[in-house]
Amino acid sequence: MAVKIIESCVNCFACLPVCPSNAIYEAKPHFLVDAKKCTECEGAFADFQCASICPIEGAILNSFGEEINPAGSLTGIPPEKMAEAMAELQAH
Amino acid sequence: MQLPVLNNVPEAKSGCAASSCGSTDSQIDSLPDAIREKVQNHPCYSEDAHHYFARMHVAVAPACNIQCHYCNRKYDCANESRPGVVSEVLTPDQAVKKTMAVAANIPQMTVLGIAGPGDPLANPEKTFETFRRLSEEAPDIKLCVSTNGLALPAAVEELAKHNIDHVTITINCVDPEIGAKIYPWIFWNNRRIKGVKAAKILIEQQQKGLEMLIAKGILVKVNSVMIPGINDEHLAEVSRVVKSKGAFLHNVMPLIAEAEHGTFYGVMGQRGPTPEELQDLQDSCSGDMNMMRHCRQCRADAVGMLGEDRGDEFTLDKIEDMDIDYQAAMEKRKVIHAAIQEEMDSKRLEKAQKAEAQKQAERMTTRPVLMAVATSGQGVINVHFGHAKEFLIYEASPSGVRFISHRKADAYCSGDISCGETESTLQRTIHSLAGCEAVLCSKVGYEPWEMLEKAGIMPNGEHAMENIEDAVMAVYREMAKAGKLTAENAPIRASA
Numbered sequence: 001m002a003v004k005i006i007e008s009c010v011n012c013f014a015c016l017p018v019c020p021s022n023a024i025y026e027a028k029p030h031f032l033v034d035a036k037k038c039t040e041c042e043g044a045f046a047d048f049q050c051a052s053i054c055p056i057e058g059a060i061l062n063s064f065g066e067e068i069n070p071a072g073s074l075t076g077i078p079p080e081k082m083a084e085a086m087a088e089l090q091a092h
Numbered sequence: 093m094q095l096p097v098l099n100n101v102p103e104a105k106s107g108c109a110a111s112s113c114g115s116t117d118s119q120i121d122s123l124p125d126a127i128r129e130k131v132q133n134h135p136c137y138s139e140d141a142h143h144y145f146a147r148m149h150v151a152v153a154p155a156c157n158i159q160c161h162y163c164n165r166k167y168d169c170a171n172e173s174r175p176g177v178v179s180e181v182l183t184p185d186q187a188v189k190k191t192m193a194v195a196a197n198i199p200q201m202t203v204l205g206i207a208g209p210g211d212p213l214a215n216p217e218k219t220f221e222t223f224r225r226l227s228e229e230a231p232d233i234k235l236c237v238s239t240n241g242l243a244l245p246a247a248v249e250e251l252a253k254h255n256i257d258h259v260t261i262t263i264n265c266v267d268p269e270i271g272a273k274i275y276p277w278i279f280w281n282n283r284r285i286k287g288v289k290a291a292k293i294l295i296e297q298q299q300k301g302l303e304m305l306i307a308k309g310i311l312v313k314v315n316s317v318m319i320p321g322i323n324d325e326h327l328a329e330v331s332r333v334v335k336s337k338g339a340f341l342h343n344v345m346p347l348i349a350e351a352e353h354g355t356f357y358g359v360m361g362q363r364g365p366t367p368e369e370l371q372d373l374q375d376s377c378s379g380d381m382n383m384m385r386h387c388r389q390c391r392a393d394a395v396g397m398l399g400e401d402r403g404d405e406f407t408l409d410k411i412e413d414m415d416i417d418y419q420a421a422m423e424k425r426k427v428i429h430a431a432i433q434e435e436m437d438s439k440r441l442e443k444a445q446k447a448e449a450q451k452q453a454e455r456m457t458t459r460p461v462l463m464a465v466a467t468s469g470q471g472v473i474n475v476h477f478g479h480a481k482e483f484l485i486y487e488a489s490p491s492g493v494r495f496i497s498h499r500k501a502d503a504y505c506s507g508d509i510s511c512g513e514t515e516s517t518l519q520r521t522i523h524s525l526a527g528c529e530a531v532l533c534s535k536v537g538y539e540p541w542e543m544l545e546k547a548g549i550m551p552n553g554e555h556a557m558e559n560i561e562d563a564v565m566a567v568y569r570e571m572a573k574a575g576k577l578t579a580e581n582a583p584i585r586a587s588a
Binding site: 047 | 124165181215277283352
């Protein structure tokens with residue numbers, strides 16, 4: 001039972017101090033979660049602390065491998081709108 | 093709030109602050125002496141000082157506790173210049189080293205700010221460790237911090253301890269309904285909170301923090317991002333509120349929103365204000381509040397004078413090889429600062445005398461004119477038209493010369509209708525000067541000369557190395573003499 005930080009992490013440090021179990025550590029190319037230490041905040045907080053401050057959609061997965069903050073949930077940008085903008089950018 | 097009508101002459105408005113009218117009054121002259129003393133060598137707080145003094149930011153604060161719709165933490169890029177963007181995040185130790193290296197090599201650097209790339213107060217240990225060490229090891233540098241305000245009340249004690257006498261709070265609204273359209277979420281009491289509820293908490297903390305800082309005697313500047321259709325009509329109210337609580341300066345900045353930045357506003361097509369809309373709002377606030385108009389919205393790792401970024405000269409690998417004798421540097425800095433101060437003082441005196449003489453002279457009745465000026469500092473016209481990366485915009489009118497804003501010369505183009513991809517850099521530069529009737533620089537080449545004339549902007553290279561305000565006034569008088577300044581031949585205000 002542990003969350004996982006994946007490659008879309010931008011190394012912003014926000015999650016590191018809010019983890020109640022000191023399970024998050026700085027690593028290259030991105031921060032990682034020590035699965036042995038992570039408790040998914042059970043007994044401490046109602047919500048995953050790391051995923052509650054993380055600004056990047058999709059960067060943290062739950063123990064089922066699902067994105068805790070799916071696309072559009074934090075920025076409010078509809079995913080298709082974002083895809084459109086990025087495709088436009090690629091074309092240039 | 094009703095925006096002023098086009099070509100409204102500011103002097104005609106009631107309650108116009110001395111700070112924004114006439115050549116007599118620089119932006120800080122209306123401040124109490126104690127505050128002026130504190131900001132006279134601070135390039136961000138004093139329009140006068142920004143012609144002479146430099147600043148730097150150290151990017152020690154990557155974490156953020158809120159999300160703003162104009163920010164995206166994902167696509168930080170070396171070629172972009174906007175807040176929240178950095179090339180490398182520093183440890184406090186690296187930041188101290190870098191600050192001392194810059195202070196020794198750019199002696200006119202007087203101010204060290206921590207502004208991100210996240211929120212400095214969401215990284216309290218790194219931010220305060222940097223401040224603590226600098227206040228001990230480089231006591232001749234002014235320290236300041238810029239924050240979104242959420243964690244401010246809890247940090248005021250600590251800020252006061254480290255001798256930080258300048259704080260900037262970004263306050264975009266005092267109404268949670270408006271705030272919900274700017275801030276999608278905040279992290280507060282171990283939860284991510286969204287919508288109006290989140291905005292309400294953020295606004296409460298900002299206002300509480302502002303009051304606490306004022307009570308401690310710490311100078312507070314308020315930054316606001318002007319977002320057309322969202323908070324533009326609300327910002328005059330923000331200005332009133334923060335002034336009544338004791339903020340001494342209000343800096344209204346235009347929204348930067350491009351789809352390629354991947355921000356909510358950029359992707360959703362929210363536009364930024366035109367230079368005219370920004371100026372009208374600043375003018376409408378200036379009756380109540382001291383307005384800042386020379387902000388360059390710099391990166392969280394910017395180094396140098398406000399219009400420039402010399403960050404490349406002070407990358408981690410470069411400062412590693414620098415051997416800094418800070419005691420010696422401090423001596424040198426002291427001498428240079430005193431010389432600059434002397435020059436500024438004598439210019440201020442000269443300006444006051446000229447203004448007095450002008451008051452005695454016959455009053456002109458001509459309309460105001462916007463002029464663009466190419467300068468790299470020292471308050472003189474000293475840049476070739478083709479080399480200018482930015483232009484300072486001044487307004488000349490019978491009551492004198494006042495600074496209005498700056499405009500980027502190589503403004504990037506998003507390929508929309510008003511700024512087609514086929515436009516050359518030169519055309520874009522001329523386009524960015526829309527609304528100006530003259531451009532003053534040290535020299536202008538033949539090709540731009542013709543294109544400027546065609547665009548209705550009179551090129552002028554006759555005032556090289558002259559004081560900006562004197563030159564602008566001289567050109568204004570020439571235009572008046574030539575009969576160009578009657579109400580009938582006023583240009584139609586461009587919406588560019």
